[in-house]
Amino acid sequence: MKINGTPYRSVWVDENDGWSVHIFDQTRLPFALEVMRLVSQDEVAHAIRTMQVRGAPLIGAVAAYGLALALRTDAQDAALEDNAAMLAATRPTAINLRWAIERMLTHLRPLPPAERAQAAYAEAARICDEDAAQNEAIGRHGLELLRAIADRHGPDRTINILTHCNAGWIATVDWGTALAPIYMAHDAGLKVHVWVDETRPRNQGAALTAWELGSHGVPHTVIADNAGGHLMQHGQVDIVIVGTDRVTRSGDVANKIGTYLKALAAQDNAVPFWVALPSTTIDWTVDDGIKEIPIEERAAGEVTHVAGRDPQGKVTQVQITPDGTNAANPAFDVTPARLVTGLITEKGRCPASQAGLLSLFPELG
Numbered sequence: 001m002k003i004n005g006t007p008y009r010s011v012w013v014d015e016n017d018g019w020s021v022h023i024f025d026q027t028r029l030p031f032a033l034e035v036m037r038l039v040s041q042d043e044v045a046h047a048i049r050t051m052q053v054r055g056a057p058l059i060g061a062v063a064a065y066g067l068a069l070a071l072r073t074d075a076q077d078a079a080l081e082d083n084a085a086m087l088a089a090t091r092p093t094a095i096n097l098r099w100a101i102e103r104m105l106t107h108l109r110p111l112p113p114a115e116r117a118q119a120a121y122a123e124a125a126r127i128c129d130e131d132a133a134q135n136e137a138i139g140r141h142g143l144e145l146l147r148a149i150a151d152r153h154g155p156d157r158t159i160n161i162l163t164h165c166n167a168g169w170i171a172t173v174d175w176g177t178a179l180a181p182i183y184m185a186h187d188a189g190l191k192v193h194v195w196v197d198e199t200r201p202r203n204q205g206a207a208l209t210a211w212e213l214g215s216h217g218v219p220h221t222v223i224a225d226n227a228g229g230h231l232m233q234h235g236q237v238d239i240v241i242v243g244t245d246r247v248t249r250s251g252d253v254a255n256k257i258g259t260y261l262k263a264l265a266a267q268d269n270a271v272p273f274w275v276a277l278p279s280t281t282i283d284w285t286v287d288d289g290i291k292e293i294p295i296e297e298r299a300a301g302e303v304t305h306v307a308g309r310d311p312q313g314k315v316t317q318v319q320i321t322p323d324g325t326n327a328a329n330p331a332f333d334v335t336p337a338r339l340v341t342g343l344i345t346e347k348g349r350c351p352a353s354q355a356g357l358l359s360l361f362p363e364l365g
């Protein structure tokens with residue numbers, strides 16, 4: 001996507017040295033756009049763990065480059081396996097991370113060590129190109145849903161979309177998943193407005209989705225996470241579109257904490273609830289998402305403290321709970337397939353079910 005007219009992806013290899021890896025430090029947004037230069041697998045792992053880089057498809061792509069960085073130093077079998085395992089363990093819920101590392105291992109294991117680093121960079125680049133293309137296709141398939149709403153209500157009626165967390169271009173290599181249809185609708189001249197869940201505790205909506213949409217000129221309003229149901233009850237939401245970190249073969253959807261509650265409110269108010277994902281987010285080995293998907297438990301400090309900019313323009317953390325108060329911080333929840341209207345993938349839309357997924361991806365069966 002473009003920032004001030006200049007096209008960017010969310011991860012890229014330095015064109016001067018040809019090997020260091022660049023990302024945006026997402027913990028500095030929306031107040032500063034800072035590029036980080038990563039030069040080792042340990043720096044990549046730290047960036048993923050601390051959410052300087054986050055978003056299911058993007059952490060997979062960046063971890064792939066993390067393995068390439070590791071192989072520059074030691075390309076022997078033991079180092080390959082150890083660094084792959086270390087990177088795959090940085091965050092447990094997004095399946096894209098494990099998928100990317102396993103794809104890299106499948107590609108690299110058969111090669112002589114001397115060829116592995118260069119081959120790793122090439123495979124990581126393919127993962128990035130594929131993600132960008134898949135998300136652009138998701139945009140096209142999701143745009144059809146928004147066009148149908150516009151056709152139903154007329155071109156002068158604004159389409160109100162609610163989204164949770166950040167599933168935009170900054171959560172992927174490019175385009176985003178949930179936001180891709182919104183960008184395309186806006187660019188096609190449809191009147192869209194986005195209700196942006198702030199998405200406590202890390203505020204990916206308030207800090208990242210609002211920044212993305214504002215940068216692209218898409219009308220949007222940040223709301224408290226608990227406001228979405230009220231807006232749906234009052235006819236203020238035409239459709240919900242969210243991203244996901246893992247979809248099971250039965251269509252259960254793991255996504256940022258709070259997604260499940262939005263799906264319940266959507267069903268109660270007959271609001272379509274769509275989930276956008278590339279096929280790299282499907283975990284065919286898992287059936288019951290609630291029982292089988294590991295939910296990341298993050299530090300209590302992310303709940304007891306909040307980051308922001310003070311009146312002097314300094315970005316700082318402030319405590320919002322009494323000293324000594326306990327906090328729990330499950331970072332994801334699972335929305336059962338029965339609450340999902342449908343899935344928007346790079347190959348089209350389908351019901352959130354095994355049959356629906358197989359209709360688009362028969363090779364997974």
Ligand SMILES: CSC[C@H]1O[C@H](OP(=O)(O)O)[C@H](O)[C@@H]1O
Nearest residue numbers: 054055056167171243244255256
């Ligand atoms: C396009 S996937 C984005 C997905 O990842 C986010 O999680 P996190 O910010 O913790 O990496 C969130 O669940 C988004 O829906």
